[in-house]
């Protein structure tokens with residue numbers, strides 16, 4: 001498909017969606033928080049947003065182009081399933097988004113099951129509170145590995161440029177939404193979580209209880225957890241968030257602390 005988008009437009013679009021959604025969710029969290037925070041928000045946000053800024057800067061320096069540019073290259077070179085077969089454009093975009101989301105589901109399972117990867121992913125789970133900034137709190141090495149997996153998936157699937165753009169925006173948006181310290185209205189929530197991961201569904205994934213943490217892996221679509229048997233409807237008791245072994249503020253809520261976390265034995 002001959003669709004392409006200039007890098008500046010892509011950056012403006014992604015930043016615009018991020019800023020607008022951040023403002024809306026922050027306001028919603030302030031007006032109707034689902035849980036009282038354990039730590040001060042000023043402290044946690046410095047670490048979480050610090051990681052997000054650092055990751056964005058590192059990706060800009062390390063990568064010659066975005067995932068979108070890579071999808072354009074894959075289309076030009078005819079790489080991947082969807083570029084090899086005569087799939088109609090609309091179907092290729094739909095399948096591209098769906099399959100990229102499935103790849104992210106499996107990547108998340110991997111980051112819970114391989115010990116070395118789990119040490120990196122622990123930075124995300126050690127957040128003692130759960131709000132929209134938890135959704136962008138990842139160790140730079142986890143971001144590097146997940147970016148490599150995403151690029152490999154784009155090449156293997158031959159995901160169209162439009163699918164990659166839609167997926168990148170959708171994944172950023174849903175990751176912030178499903179980590180928000182809010183709850184959808186009780187009448188609406190069960191309906192939404194049939195399709196999309198809701199904050200109440202994903203909050204269970206941040207439980208200190210391992211069995212609950214090893215469930216609800218989805219970031220965008222809720223269907224994968226239901227289909228693949230990793231769905232937990234609700235926590236068993238009062239939900240406690242974070243990692244039991246990581247409770248000291250210096251280690252989990254400062255930028256140097258979270259950067260060091262994967263390399264400290266615990």
Ligand SMILES: [Zn+2]
Pocket residue numbers: 108112121125205
């Ligand atoms: Zn996780």
